[in-house]
Amino acid sequence: MLTPKKVKYRKMQKGRMKGRSPRGSSINFGDYALQATQCGWLTTRQIEAARIAITRFVKRTGKVWIRVFADKPVTKKPAETRMGKGKGAPEDWVVVIRPGRILYEMEGVAEDRAKEAFRLASQKLPIATRFISRGKGHEG
Amino acid sequence: MPRPKLLAKLRTQFGKEASRKLRRKGLVPAICYGPRTDPVPLTLDTKELMKTIHLGENVLIDLMIQNGKKAAQKVVVVRDLQLDPLKDQCIHADLFEVVMDEEISVEVPIVLVGKPEGVKMGGVMEQITREITVECLPADIPQNIEVDVSHLDIGDTIHIGDIGLEKGKILVDSATTLATVVPPTVEKVVVEEEAEEEVAEAEEVEEVAEEAGVEGEKE
Numbered sequence: 001m002l003t004p005k006k007v008k009y010r011k012m013q014k015g016r017m018k019g020r021s022p023r024g025s026s027i028n029f030g031d032y033a034l035q036a037t038q039c040g041w042l043t044t045r046q047i048e049a050a051r052i053a054i055t056r057f058v059k060r061t062g063k064v065w066i067r068v069f070a071d072k073p074v075t076k077k078p079a080e081t082r083m084g085k086g087k088g089a090p091e092d093w094v095v096v097i098r099p100g101r102i103l104y105e106m107e108g109v110a111e112d113r114a115k116e117a118f119r120l121a122s123q124k125l126p127i128a129t130r131f132i133s134r135g136k137g138h139e140g
Numbered sequence: 141m142p143r144p145k146l147l148a149k150l151r152t153q154f155g156k157e158a159s160r161k162l163r164r165k166g167l168v169p170a171i172c173y174g175p176r177t178d179p180v181p182l183t184l185d186t187k188e189l190m191k192t193i194h195l196g197e198n199v200l201i202d203l204m205i206q207n208g209k210k211a212a213q214k215v216v217v218v219r220d221l222q223l224d225p226l227k228d229q230c231i232h233a234d235l236f237e238v239v240m241d242e243e244i245s246v247e248v249p250i251v252l253v254g255k256p257e258g259v260k261m262g263g264v265m266e267q268i269t270r271e272i273t274v275e276c277l278p279a280d281i282p283q284n285i286e287v288d289v290s291h292l293d294i295g296d297t298i299h300i301g302d303i304g305l306e307k308g309k310i311l312v313d314s315a316t317t318l319a320t321v322v323p324p325t326v327e328k329v330v331v332e333e334e335a336e337e338e339v340a341e342a343e344e345v346e347e348v349a350e351e352a353g354v355e356g357e358k359e
Contacts, residue, residue, distance in 0.1 A: 025225035037226060060324040063264055100225030108264035 001044040003093045004071050011087055012073050021100040029065045030105035032114040032133045040127040041094040042103075044070045050121035054104060057117040062109035067102045070095040097127060143202045143215070144192050148172075150207040151181040159232075168230050172203065172216060174237025180205065182235070189230055193218060198246045198281045203235060215240065215278070238278040245311060247271045248282055250318065254290030258321030263294040268317045272300060276308025292321045 017039040027033045047070060054064050070093035077088035097103070104121060106114050115131050122129045151169060153161075159169045168186050173179040182205065192201055198217055205212045220234035238244055249271050259265050272285070287303055301314030 020225060035225070060262070061264060063266060063322070063325070107266060108259075 001048045002066070002069060003044055007071075007073065010073060010090055011075050015072075015096065017096060017098060019098060021098040024067055024102055025100035027102060027105060027132065027134045028067075030063065030107035030134075032106045032109075032111065032118070032131065033067075033102045034104045034118040034121060034129050035132050036097045036101045036103055036127050036129050037099050038127040038129075039096075039098045041072075041074070042068060042070065042097055042125065042127070043074075044093045046125055047095070047103075049124040050104065053120040053124055054106070054117045057120055058106070058109050058113060062114075063107045065105040067105060068095045068097065072096060103129065143200050144195060145202045145204060146184065146188060146192055148182040148184050148203055148205050150205060151183045154181065163231065168233055170233040170235060172205070172214065172235040172237055174214075174216075174239070175242070176239065177237055184233060186230060189233060193221065193230070196283050197249060198283070200238065200278055200281070201235075217244075217246065217278070217281075240278055243275050243277055243308075244281075245273050245275045246281055248274045249284045251284045251286050252289045252319055253286050254288050256289050256292035256296075256321050258292050258294035258296060261294060262324050263321040264324055265289070265292075265319065266322050267319045269300070269312075269319075272316075273311040274305065274308045275311050276305075280307035282308070287318060289319055289321075292319070294321050294323050296321055 021036070025035070047066065047068060051064065051066060058064070072094050073090045074092045074094050075088040076091035103125070104118065106117065109117070111133065114133075118129070118131050148170065151162075162169055162183060163186075166186050168184045168189055170182040170184045170189075171179055172182055192199070201216050201218070203214045203216045205214065214237050216235040216237050218233060219236040221230055222232040223229065224231055236244070250267070250269060252265070252267060256263070256265055274282070274285075276282075282305070285303060285305070287298065289298060292298060297320040298318045299314060300310060300312050300316045300318055303310075303318070
């Protein structure tokens with residue numbers, strides 16, 4: 001799983017998700033892409049699970065780009081702990097996704113295969129996504 | 141192809157609020173500028189603009205600017221478009237006024253033609269550069285540059301220097317990679333490895349159990 005090697009601050013505040021993705025909302029590398037239509041947090045496990053779903057489906061053909069990187073630490077308090085006594089320990093890494101963000105890109109496969117691969121990948125993600133292709137935009 | 145026409149009105153209100161009001165009415169705030177004229181803020185009809193954009197990139201457009209009873213005409217190209225990432229609607233357009241006898245630099249898309257030999261053998265076609273900057277007269281702007289890649293084998297690469305242009309000059313370094321056919325990526329099959337590990341562990345357990353059994357019998 002992809003996580004930061006070293007960070008300046010171990011813990012971060014939650015923050016708020018507002019508005020649309022200011023950047024990373026256009027296809028830059030491949031021909032097809034999976035675009036988020038909702039906001040949310042994606043964890044490293046979810047990103048990796050979706051990537052595996054894509055690569056297993058397309059097998060050896062095609063090239064996949066992961067356009068997101070989880071660099072926000074999320075802390076969690078142990079179970080059955082009373083409130084207070086400081087912030088919990090870092091538990092996981094997440095990336096804040098806003099609507100419009102491109103999550104994965106793909107090239108070198110037929111459109112129907114890319115669509116199916118991204119459908120399988122989207123089932124591993126906690127947010128609504130859609131399939132888009134270069135030049136054509138989204139469908140529906 | 142005859143030049144498409146686009147009607148525009150002079151924009152008098154500026155800023156976030158005024159632009160949002162325009163967008164709600166189905167209009168797009170735009171700006172028209174050129175090498176010899178001052179920038180002119182405009183308002184365009186979204187549907188008309190999207191229709192024109194879908195004709196292709198770098199299409200010369202006859203822009204009719206209405207200012208009260210006066211009207212002016214300019215030949216422009218769409219230089220920049222800001223699109224809403226979710227709705228695919230235009231939220232702002234930059235129109236560049238061209239002078240027909242003066243060369244301009246434009247971004248021209250590259251279209252790969254043919255199925256490479258390497259792809260037939262299982263390789264993956266990877267297009268590195270999708271647009272190149274070309275300097276030419278406005279009338280000679282190519283809609284796209286077609287590049288034949290059918291002869292590419294696995295590991296072969298095609299560069300900007302390999303393509304020629306009838307009219308105009310390519311402003312990109314000739315050593316820039318256009319496209320390459322890469323060997324297929326082999327995904328490590330983790331399941332099999334895990335299965336092998338499990339088998340090895342099971343064998344170890346059996347061996348230990350056997351040894352323990354033997355020792356037990358001895359005792």
